Amino acid sequence: MLDDRKLEVLRAIVEDFVSTTEPVGSKSLAERHGLGVSPATVRNDMAALEDEGYITHPHTSAGRIPTDKGYRLFVDQLSSVKPLSPAERRAIQSFLEGAVDLDEIVRRSVRLLAQLTRQVAVVQYPSLSRSSVRHLEIVHLAPNRLLLVLITDTGRVEQRVVELPTTLTDDDVATLRQMFGSRLHGARLVDAPAALADLPDAAPPAIRPVLTSVMSVVLETLVDQPEERIAIAGTANLTRHSLDFPHTLRPVLEALEEQVVLLKLLGEVNDPTTVHVKIGEENNVEGLRSTSVVTVGYGPDGSAYGGLGVVGPTRMDYAGNMGQVRAVARYVGELLAGS
Amino acid sequence: MLDDRKLEVLRAIVEDFVSTTEPVGSKSLAERHGLGVSPATVRNDMAALEDEGYITHPHTSAGRIPTDKGYRLFVDQLSSVKPLSPAERRAIQSFLEGAVDLDEIVRRSVRLLAQLTRQVAVVQYPSLSRSSVRHLEIVHLAPNRLLLVLITDTGRVEQRVVELPTTLTDDDVATLRQMFGSRLHGARLVDAPAALADLPDAAPPAIRPVLTSVMSVVLETLVDQPEERIAIAGTANLTRHSLDFPHTLRPVLEALEEQVVLLKLLGEVNDPTTVHVKIGEENNVEGLRSTSVVTVGYGPDGSAYGGLGVVGPTRMDYAGNMGQVRAVARYVGELLAGS
DNA sequence: CTTGGCACTCGCAGACCGGGAGTGCCAGGA
DNA sequence: TCCTGGCACTCCCGGTCTGCGAGTGCCAAG
Numbered sequence: 001m002l003d004d005r006k007l008e009v010l011r012a013i014v015e016d017f018v019s020t021t022e023p024v025g026s027k028s029l030a031e032r033h034g035l036g037v038s039p040a041t042v043r044n045d046m047a048a049l050e051d052e053g054y055i056t057h058p059h060t061s062a063g064r065i066p067t068d069k070g071y072r073l074f075v076d077q078l079s080s081v082k083p084l085s086p087a088e089r090r091a092i093q094s095f096l097e098g099a100v101d102l103d104e105i106v107r108r109s110v111r112l113l114a115q116l117t118r119q120v121a122v123v124q125y126p127s128l129s130r131s132s133v134r135h136l137e138i139v140h141l142a143p144n145r146l147l148l149v150l151i152t153d154t155g156r157v158e159q160r161v162v163e164l165p166t167t168l169t170d171d172d173v174a175t176l177r178q179m180f181g182s183r184l185h186g187a188r189l190v191d192a193p194a195a196l197a198d199l200p201d202a203a204p205p206a207i208r209p210v211l212t213s214v215m216s217v218v219l220e221t222l223v224d225q226p227e228e229r230i231a232i233a234g235t236a237n238l239t240r241h242s243l244d245f246p247h248t249l250r251p252v253l254e255a256l257e258e259q260v261v262l263l264k265l266l267g268e269v270n271d272p273t274t275v276h277v278k279i280g281e282e283n284n285v286e287g288l289r290s291t292s293v294v295t296v297g298y299g300p301d302g303s304a305y306g307g308l309g310v311v312g313p314t315r316m317d318y319a320g321n322m323g324q325v326r327a328v329a330r331y332v333g334e335l336l337a338g339s
Numbered sequence: 340m341l342d343d344r345k346l347e348v349l350r351a352i353v354e355d356f357v358s359t360t361e362p363v364g365s366k367s368l369a370e371r372h373g374l375g376v377s378p379a380t381v382r383n384d385m386a387a388l389e390d391e392g393y394i395t396h397p398h399t400s401a402g403r404i405p406t407d408k409g410y411r412l413f414v415d416q417l418s419s420v421k422p423l424s425p426a427e428r429r430a431i432q433s434f435l436e437g438a439v440d441l442d443e444i445v446r447r448s449v450r451l452l453a454q455l456t457r458q459v460a461v462v463q464y465p466s467l468s469r470s471s472v473r474h475l476e477i478v479h480l481a482p483n484r485l486l487l488v489l490i491t492d493t494g495r496v497e498q499r500v501v502e503l504p505t506t507l508t509d510d511d512v513a514t515l516r517q518m519f520g521s522r523l524h525g526a527r528l529v530d531a532p533a534a535l536a537d538l539p540d541a542a543p544p545a546i547r548p549v550l551t552s553v554m555s556v557v558l559e560t561l562v563d564q565p566e567e568r569i570a571i572a573g574t575a576n577l578t579r580h581s582l583d584f585p586h587t588l589r590p591v592l593e594a595l596e597e598q599v600v601l602l603k604l605l606g607e608v609n610d611p612t613t614v615h616v617k618i619g620e621e622n623n624v625e626g627l628r629s630t631s632v633v634t635v636g637y638g639p640d641g642s643a644y645g646g647l648g649v650v651g652p653t654r655m656d657y658a659g660n661m662g663q664v665r666a667v668a669r670y671v672g673e674l675l676a677g678s
Numbered sequence: 679c680t681t682g683g684c685a686c687t688c689g690c691a692g693a694c695c696g697g698g699a700g701t702g703c704c705a706g707g708a
Numbered sequence: 709t710c711c712t713g714g715c716a717c718t719c720c721c722g723g724t725c726t727g728c729g730a731g732t733g734c735c736a737a738g
Contacts, residue, residue, distance in 0.1 A: 025731050038681055043732070061688045061731045101500065139476045139488070149478070149488055149498070159488070159496045161440065235574060236592035253575035364700050377712050382701070400700045400719045 002052065008035065009045045010054055011078040014066050018315055023063030068280035068314065071292070075277050075318050082319040084327050088116060092331055099335065102126070102155035106231050109308070109332050114234025116324045119312035120256065121234050124266045126154035126305035126336065128226035132188040138177045138214075143167035148218060152189075154305050154336050158227065162217045164210055172207050176214060179203065189222050230262045241313045248290050255287035256311065265293055266307030272297035272333060275322045280314045290314065294321050298329035300337055308332065341391065347374065348384045349393055350417040353405050357654055362402030407619035407653065410631070414616050414657050421658040423666050427455060431670055438674065441465070441494035445570050448647070448671050453573025455663045458651035459595065460573050463605045465493035465644035465675065467565035471527040477516045477553075482506035487557060491528070493644050493675050497566065501556045503549055511546050515553060518542065528561050569601045580652045587629050594626035595650065604632055605646030611636035611672060614661045619653045629653065633660050637668035639676060647671065 002010075012033045016024040026039040026046060035042065046064055049055045054070035057063065066074065084092075095112040099105040106123050113121035131152035139147040144164040151157050168176075179199060187195045196215055203211045221227075235256065238249060245252060255261045264285060269276060278293040292314045297304025309325055341349075351372045355363040365381040368374075374381065385403055388394045393409035396402065405413065423431075434451040438444045445462050452460035470491035478486040483503040490496050507515075518538060526534045535554060542550045560566075574595065577588060584591060594600045603624060608615060617632040631653045636643025648664055 023731090027731075039731095040681055040683090041679085044680085047733080057732085059688060060733095061686090061729090063731065135478065135480055135486070137476070137478045137486070137488075139474065141474055141490070147474070147476070147488075147490065147496075149476075149486075151480070151486065157486075157498045159498075233596060236589050236596065239589040239592065250575050250578040253578065257572060257575065362700090366700075378700095379712055379714090380710085383711085386702080396701085398719065399702095400698090400717090402700065 002048070005035070005037070006045045006048060007073075007078060008033075009042060010049055010066070010070060011074060013046075013049075013055055013064055014070065014074045014078070017065050018317055021315065023058060023065050025063035028063075068282065071279045071314055071318070072282075075279070079319040081275065081326060082323040084323055088324065088327070091116065092327060096331055096335060102157075102336075105155075105332065105335055109328055110231040110233040113308065113310060113325065113328050114237065116328070117234075117310045117312070117321045118237050118240070119234060119310040119316065119321065120232065120237055121308070121310050122256075122262055122266065123231045123308040123332075124263070124306035125229040125231070126152065126156055126299070127228060128152065128156065128158070128189055128222060130188075130190075130299075130303060130305055131156065132186060133184045133192075134186075136180055136184050136218075138173055138180065140168065140170055140173040146173065146214065148214075148221070150222065158221065160217060160221050162214055165213060166210055168207070168210060172210070175204065175207060176211060179211070180214075180218070189226065192222055193219060228259070228263050230259060230266070232256060232262070237312070241315075245290060245313065251287035252291060252311075255285055261285050261288075265311075266295055266309065269295050269297040269307035269309075270304055272299050272301065272304045272329060275326050276309075277318065277322065292316055292318075294318070294325050296325050296329045298333040298336075300333065305333070305336060341387070344374070344376070345384045345387060346412075346417060347372075348381060349388055349405070349409060350413060352385075352388075352394060352403055353409065353413045353417070356404050357656055360654065362397060362404050364402035367402075407621065410618045410653055410657070411621075414618070418658040420614065420665060421662040423662055427663065427666070430455065431666060435670055435674060441496075441675075444494075444671065444674055448667055449570040449572040452647065452649060452664065452667050453576065455667070456573075456649045456651070456660045457576050457579065458573060458649040458655065458660065459571065459576055460647070460649050461595075461601055461605065462570045462647040462671075463602070463645035464568040464570070465491065465495055465638070466567060467491065467495065467497070467528055467561060469527075469529075469638075469642060469644055470495065471525060472523045472531075473525075475519055475523050475557075477512055477519065479507065479509055479512040485512070485553065487553075487560070489561065497560065499556060499560045501553055504552060505549055507546070507549060511549070514543065514546060515550060518550070519553075519557070528565070531561055532558060567598070567602055569598060569605070571595060571601070576651070580654075584629060584652065590626035591630060591650075594624055600624050600627075604650075605634055605648065608634050608636040608646035608648075609643055611638050611640065611643045611668060614665050615648075616657065616661065631655055631657075633657070633664050635664050635668045637672040637675075639672065644672070644675060 012029050013024050016029065026042040030037065030039045030042045046055065053067060054073060055064040056067050092112060096108055099108050106125055110121045110123040131154050133150065134153050135151040137149040139149065141147050144167045146162045146164065148160045148162060149157065183195045184192060199215060200208060200212055235253065238252060275294060275296045280292060281289055283289055283293060291311050293309060293311050295307050295309030297307050299305035308329055310321055351368050352363050355368060365378040365385060369376065369378045369381045385394065392406060393412060394403040395406050431451060435447055438447050445464055449460045449462040470493050472489065473492050474490040476488040480486050483506045485501045485503065487499045487501060488496065522534045523531060538554060539547060539551055574592065577591060614633060614635045619631060620628055622628055622632060630650050632648060632650050634646050634648030636646050638644035647668055649660055
């Protein structure tokens with residue numbers, strides 16, 4: 001159905017449209033790309049591509065623009081992830097080096113990504129559910145009040161205050177600390193319920209009630225409602241595409257303010273080796289139907305700590321952005337693994 | 340120079356322009372507001388107001404719009420902070436109740452404020468420099484690694500990992516904990532250097548070197564580079580005013596992404612009882628010259644924990660937004676004081 | 679299957695134009 | 709002295725019209 005030349009025409013249309021923002025016509029296309037055929041031939045191919053739904057034209061006498069389906073084909077078959085330029089590599093290096101704690105790493109990489117891609121960048125903090133416990137500290141704030149501090153292997157620190165029904169002595173707290181610590185240290189958070197299962201039985205009767213209440217808070221915080229955090233940057237880049245978002249900028253901004261939406265975008269990412277692309281209508285999220293989303297997981301091979309990516313107009317430089325997203329993800333993964 | 344009626348005319352112009360977004364002419368103004376004078380008279384007053392720089396008109400045959408100076412006069416003399424409607428009170432109540440920890444309070448109030456004012460809302464976390472120490476915990480993560488956890492009276496929890504030049508025993512850490520704890524508990528963070536001044540001398544010689552290094556980290560984290568945090572919401576509201584920001588939406592978004600800029604906006608706020616308003620060019624911040632900023636401190640009378648406010652077009656409902664900002668600040672202040 | 683030719687479509691930008699809102703000014707009246 | 713009605717003037721706004729040009733679709737010939 002689509003011979004090689006037609007695919008070549010589609011590629012040319014996508015590339016031209018992405019770089020010029022203007023519908024591309026048969027003549028200029030035949031000239032600029034060395035296809036070796038006449039505009040009339042190109043027109044025939046275009047008609048075929050349009051029949052198949054890969055391109056469309058805004059009105060009768062305008063050039064062609066790719067459809068979501070056209071972009072999809074382009075991404076899947078016609079482009080390959082673009083490696084970074086030396087300048088970009090250097091930018092990543094200098095931007096991320098010197099970041100010491102997790103907050104710093106995330107904040108810097110989200111800004112870096114926004115700057116590199118000139119799109120809206122989104123970075124998820126390492127997901128608690130995929131982390132394991134480096135340390136769980138129990139601090140005795142007041143006789144009937146505890147502070148739980150969890151530190152994960154990825155450097156996240158979560159805290160939670162627990163109000164107790166009864167009062168405790170420092171010795172009681174030390175016991176608690178020891179009992180939780182020995183069972184959880186090194187365990188993955190998802191395994192916490194199993195690791196703690198025998199706890200009530202093993203506890204001295206005196207502190208058993210308070211232990212179960214602490215335990216329920218621990219499990220709730222760590223497993224049932226693990227707090228996902230997300231950083232975002234570069235929303236100003238959306239305004240560069242006022243043409244792409246005629247009057248639909250608001251829904252995009254609204255969607256980007258919703259944690260849930262962003263998590264949905266990044267949550268599906270599991271494999272840090274492949275870059276995911278959602279194009280236009282493929283996004284299930286209301287408000288992002290006019291955008292494309294490029295995401296990838298970061299972390300050790302096989303299982304990602306979390307995801308990161310960019311959101312931009314469907315008319316984006318897919319090859320370049322995919323490369324940039326992947327590169328940043330790799331650096332972030334290394335940084336976290338090394339710390 | 341400006342008699343009462345002229346002021347009345349100015350008020351009418353501001354009110355009409357704010358609600359209609361359109362330059363207001365002498366005729367419609369004389370009709371709608373019961374001034375009891377003819378359009379011609381209004382025109383004379385308008386000419387006077389224009390001479391004084393309070394209003395201007397975009398072109399010869401258009402109505403008048405207020406200048407920054409006009410808004411300033413309006414805010415200072417012609418309007419009073421509007422009390423909230425019962426519906427608004429109820430909204431605040433239901434929005435903020437049930438918020439348990441500080442993060443939750445801040446996140447909810449910034450969304451609330453954005454929703455209430457229909458502007459971009461900004462809330463600063465309680466400033467460390469104005470807080471005092473509720474608890475300082477030192478956790479012995481590894482022989483040569485400590486975790487410092489600071490909890491303030493406003494519920495902020497800050498942590499910092501310290502790499503040590505030497506190794507420590509648990510007993511050493513306990514000593515450290517006791518020495519820091521006893522001196523800092525209840526102290527204001529700004530007083531920390533003084534409170535710790537005698538520490539090196541009081542320490543057992545064995546741990547003195549490590550103590551000083553911990554101390555320097557503590558002081559740096561808490562006093563020298565206290566981390567200020569800020570939450571923001573409602574940027575989508577900016578798009579409602581596409582008329583107000585012809586092509587200047589980008590600089591506004593860019594400015595709002597800069598922590599420093601936001602801190603500058605909120606940092607000057609000290610007194611939680613008075614609402615501050617910066618109008619248009621009064622903003623020193625490049626990029627916010629076309630906006631107005633309404634801010635207020637929150638916290639106990641006299642000294643604020645931090646600031647919050649909204650950013651919107653100069654054409655905003657000052658009276659209403661000032662009331663809403665102040666009301667939210669009061670609720671937040673109460674919530675924090677009560678916890 | 680490709681190509682050149684050709685008629686056709688249609689958006690775009692500029693020109694033109696009338697209506698209307700608003701202004702500034704002036705002279706007369708309280 | 710101040711207010712008011714009248715009046716000429718300005719100038720934006722929206723509509724219509726028009727020519728141009730880019731681009732298309734189709735067809736017949738190579």
